[in-house]
Amino acid sequence: DAAKRGYIAYTNCTSTLAEVVPFGGKSPTLGTNPHSWGFPTVEALGYPVVIDWATSTIAMGRVEQFKREGKELPPGCGVDAEGQPTTDPHKIKALLPFGAHKGYGLALLNELFGAAIGGSPPTLRGRAERAKAAGEKSTSAFFFQVIHPEAISGAAFSRGRSQAENIAAVLRDIFGHGNEDCMLPGTIEARAAERCDKAGGLLFSEAEIRGFAEVAEECGQDAPDWTPETFPVAE
Template identity: 30%
Template sequence: MTLSLEQGLRLCEDAARRAGARPETAASLARSVVDAEAEGQPSVGLAHFVDYLEALEAGRIDGQALPEISRPAGAIIASDAKGGSAHLGFDTAFDDLVKTARDFGVAIFSQKNAFTAGALGYFVRRLAEKGLVGLAATNGPALLAGSGSTKPVYCTNPLAFAAPVENGPPLIIDQASSATAFVNIRKAAHEGKSIPEGWAIDAEGKPTTDAKAAVKGALLAYGGRRGANIALMVEVLAAGLSGANWSLDAPPFTSGSQTPGAGLFVLAIEPKLIDPTFATRMASQTERLSSGYGVHIPGPAKSIARKKAERDGISVPKPLYDRIAG
């Protein structure tokens, strides 16, 4: 089925409300997944929205929760999501976060007690569209083995970065600390497909290409020890600073009735206060890297996909549409 972006938003908002979400939560969740779908990221798009619906129905997301926002310092915005979605707290604080970054040069949004965040690049892209540099980190239930470990101790612990580019789409980097995202392992297990070597280990700590065994085991970090160290860094930023659950203590996001209590860290920087020509220099540098050296610049492809989706709509498999439509 082909839906316009507006139809996709209405579909998801209505479904979230039926599942117990207040209108603000429904709108925040819908916007995040439709944006991901439009950017060509179906694994964290409408397919992932089903995870949100099931979490709302089971109570892993408190659909009626309102985030508690506080200002412990001039440039710091703290949010207690109260068991609700990660997106509502960020949306509630977004305008203040942007203004604070412009006033002080930097601003931090730190959140605890939330459901998992989905596509992390979504948060920093919105900052870059306001002319800000953004850095984000988030955690969740333990899925990834640490350095020297054969048991999961971190979530996939992604790190995202975005920067504005004059007269063009922003640079956006969004990557997990794991060799692949958990949704890819779960999808392969559901479809009975194998996975590449180096993605995961089984429950006994042995390398595996069996996706079902990987789901019961642990994901592996990209780059071995270095990737695991980045996962630890993300864990400290997302959970340590915010007071959120460490990944080892986070209830699962696919079963049960408890929130994972995940953390989210977002840093916003106003580059114009340091270099007024930052966005201009970014444009010339990314063009030089791309055209002169063949470097892939992450971000523009998502912008192209979004514009196409705005024009042509998004394609949604009929079974997925029926599940969301109820």
Template identity: 50%
Template sequence: MTFDSTALQSWAARLLVSWGYSDDDAAYIADTLVDANLRGVDSHGVIRLPAYHARIDAGLVVPTARPVVTREGGVIRVDAAGAPGQLAARAAVAALVEASGELGVASAVIHGSTHFGTAGYYARALAAQGKIGIVVSNSEPAVVPFGGRDAFLGTNPFAFAAPTGGDPISLDMATSTSAMGRVMVAQAAGKPIPADWGVDAEGRPTTDPQAVKALLPAGGPKGYGLAYLTEVLGGVLSGAAIASGIGNMYSDFSRPQDVGHWMLALDVERFLPFGQFTQRMDGLAADAHAIAPAPGNSQVLVPGEPEERTKAARLSAGIDLPAATIEELTLLGVASEVPFPEGDIR
């Protein structure tokens, strides 16, 4: 079934308010989730709401909690202090915009956090303020190290964004071949997955999403190395939990997750006049577009363009959700007395 994005976001916000979030906080969290759906990253969209609710019920996330921000020059530390990852990341972005505007460069670490949606959401928020933004996060073990068979590091996303004369150039990637959320989407849809996404309990590649016990690093040792760097920045440097010390979002309700994030903001104006920078960025994109496409491809795109095109299409045609996700969200709405919206069958 297909759902209008505005209706889906409005419902998610009302649902979050019923859980104890303020109107503003609920709207922000809902936006992070539906934005992921709009951009085709359904693994980080409204499918996450049941897990968010379960952690509130367990007392591990407090809707009324406020992140604690401390700053020394261009160094920012954020303690999520029981708040969800989205609100901790929002506080970090606001502090980074101010600090980088004053100093040219600023960096933030966040500890005590949870799943915060897509890393790219915050990198693009920095780009919208005239910054080059880099955002990384660690997460619970889900990926085998290169040469290993048991999960060691998380999918550990890496994102960056930079302003242009139009939509920002942006990259948001897991350092694994796939995000675990995409496996969850395949599970919900009852569809097979590519053989290079994950391994079963014996460490063998599998196309059965139900059999996946761990994911594979993207590009073998290269993805493993990037994931390790992300763990150093997001986990070790921030003071958050590391690797197996991170609580599992879906199965461990005995402790907070204590996820860590790291962000960097570069104020473009401190390095180059903003108009000159965006002109050069637009020229770089034009050069990429001018390259003849390889067989089977219609055009060379730049990072972020596929997601922007998906967003435009889904804003017009709606967001498709699998039946299993609709059923789960419908039950969640009934339990919270916030009925799930009706969709169109297409």
């Protein structure tokens, strides 16, 4: 939302769950340590460029999605209980950092940066009871930053261009030179939001609808109509 209003926005956080194996290791000691960037490109693109991802190859929620849909994971996403690589979502016990040592370094950076600003990292991740007994912190720390570009820019751009015109020029260059089919971070999400707006509501897969019914049943709620056949199909 900040990016839509013309600001550059950034956030990251520490993790309380031990879900990610450090590069070269076998046991999870890091979290997914996500971070997000948002850039004000609405004037140039119609939507903000948003980078919002975990520093693991995939998020644990995506593993659950692959379970529901009965699909194998791409190679290099996670390891089993023995620390061995696997593509079976039912055997995944921990995730791997994206980009090997580079993703690991970024995860550690996010952990330390979020902790330094947000009030220390949890020292016993995924071990809430032990942390409580030891008097240790077991909650996440967050860092948020919002920058107003006009407040720190002298606006003395080449050829008298505005910042929005500079951004548009950069994007035109990215999509030139035979790169017309490339996408930007946020493109898929913007298209999905457009489809949802057109359909008049959120769109879910058949597997997700069945999953909602299962959760309702587990919670003791009656959801007899929660089947794919009872929902309208978007074009």
